[in-house]
Amino acid sequence: MTARTFPTGTIIGYPRIGRRRELKRAVEAFWAGRIDAEELEHAAAELRAATRERLAGLGLGRDDSSIPESFSYYDQVLDTAVAVGAIPERFAHLLDDEGRADLAALFTIARGEGEQAPLEMTKWFDSNYHYLVPEISPATSFALHAERILGTFAEARAAGYLTRPVIVGPVTFLALAKAADDAPDGFRPLDRLDDLLPVYARLLERLGEAGAHWVQLDEPALVSESLDESRARLVDAARTAYGALGALERRPAIFVAAPYGSLDEALPALAATPVEAIGLDLVRGALPAAFDPATAESLAAKTLVAGVVDGHNVWRGDLAATLERAEAVRSITGSVAVSTSTSLLHVPHDLEDEPQLDPRLASWLAFADQKVAQVAVLARGLAEGRPAIERELDAASAALADRAEAPGVRVAAVRDRLAGLDRDDFSRAPYAERVEAQESLGLPGLPTTTIGSFPQTAEIRRARAGLVNGSLQAEEYTARMREEIERVIRLQERIGLDVLVHGEPERNDMVQYFAELLDGFAVTANGWVQSYGSRCTRPSILWGDVSRPAPMTVEWSSYAQSLTEKPVKGMLTGPVTILAWSFVRDDLPLGDTARQVALALRDEISDLEGAGIRIIQVDEPALRELLPLKRADQPEYLDWSVGSFRLATAGAASGTQVHTHLCYSEFGVVIDAIRNLDADVTSIEAARSRMEVVDDLASSGFDHGIGPGVYDIHSPRVPSVDEVTALLERAVGEIPVTRLWVNPDCGLKTRGYDETVASLENLVAATNEVRAHV
């Protein structure tokens, strides 16, 4: 292998969805049969070409491997599974004679078809991106299908670019996979590392033959302490994998990227292998204080890629401090490059696409394109010295100083209120006392309810859009929402549910709805970020101290309550979830921001109580999502996250029943946290795991109200009465009937009305059956 210098500035990856969500549109058009595979390929190629051109325009080199090929039609882990031939048996019939997956097959594996379940989807490290979980068994026969990777690289070359292919590394690929159903007990995907490595080796050789100088292998698994594999085993695997790949004779230079945290003990292991460059996340992670002599010597001979520009957040940040952080890496090796800490996949494309954003706020921000420009500036500063970029450093410092003193960033009243909190503000009366006070709600045994949203019909979406674009007047909009609320209330009464909801028709999104009504938040027009596949969200930007200028939900909830004798649940999104699904500020500890949001919600709860609402649900589906990857960071997180929920809800009177909802059932390390939320009733997902969670809860000493979901809302399938009855009976065996609630797994907003009505009718019928004999 000939020596190659790594480019001085690069990024780990770039958003793939397109600045106007072109890829989403093309992919969905393909799914709907409006365009064919060739047209989709064409749209994707155009997007990749535009991305390369854009990145070069922003200062990355055209011919020095600094532009990453990080495009994906759906998900990079799925792409890797396809490239190494790790496709589960149930999809085998979709592959061609050579075992290749075409576009249609790729999407079927991602989304399922009929009875055929897709790959499972789960969270990508501590981001809001979700990847598809490969299924590996002892029988998985790995084989290289490099057509797409090679094709994209060749496409770039033909257009005059020498780019850097990006692939999920072998350790992370296996560490994120799950054992296939047919694998024997105790089998772990990482057991197959030795079988997988030859495929990666062949891929590297092919890329070398095609003319690639550098290839990037993403290994974020090496920073995580939250995977099923032990750290020791991951580190060992890294040693094996990169020892073997590094030893290849004909290959491109290898850049191992490790975003989302520090490599810790994995760094010496990687250092000992022949890889040429290692990427460090210096935003989430830090530079180790010292190395053993052998590691120091090996690192001195490598390029260290300093991930100093935050790929996870939208702040312009302190550029001078960023440069310093990169310069500090020079004490380890003379060969330092600048990059983003993670792929820019987590931030929107371009601030220039937000002309309606307050210009002052905009001057404090950097989206993907602005961050690429920052990388280019820092690379110049690193190469030519600080004076060469003085002007840019000064401009960034001025923006930072302006931000520190701008109105709204620090609001004395909010700070004072936070400073005045004491322990009592975080606690309600003892549970037993609350149970007694809540008896006046007059609920039957096994009360039935739903999680909050009802199907969002096309008319509802149109009305909301009409309000935004001005084609619908506020009064007309309110009238339509009220009609919808009344319809939903009457429907629930007819079905016979006990605790009703207003249906959330007015909410575009459970976080953005509140962000638009709270001070301290801004929302974007085009700030889309890929959540999974073709799904994107537009996270709000939390830039200042948070307060509530006016009630946010009281009008809708009290209107709903005015229509019925049955209790209607007030519906709020909890502080942790609001933070998790927004871009959060970097100039205040997250816990403080969470408590600010909590106080706003606390006031809302008080107003809801004042308006006669007696049951209030505070959703926290993201509680587990935000859990730090490093174990040492978890206690502090759990402390402030649980604390903020308690602060939000502890002002409620004993007679007010506080509910919460969580969208998952594998509680693991958060089980104590969930108990500590001290909600009167907690609804959780349970149907997919056949109520397994009920045993876990029973044995963990959870002793408040609990609503394990009795049917999965992720599919249109209507559960039969018998099925729901069986699940309920299972739950009744473990949980005292006095504490058991009956509800679906989650909100119904993505469902259609037909299946929703049928499912809820069966839920009520099953409950009546079980009630009759307990």
Ligand code: GLN
């Ligand atoms: N109340 C919300 C709804 O029903 C909860 C959604 C969620 O947990 N993700 O839509």
Ligand code: ZN
């Ligand atoms: Zn949910």
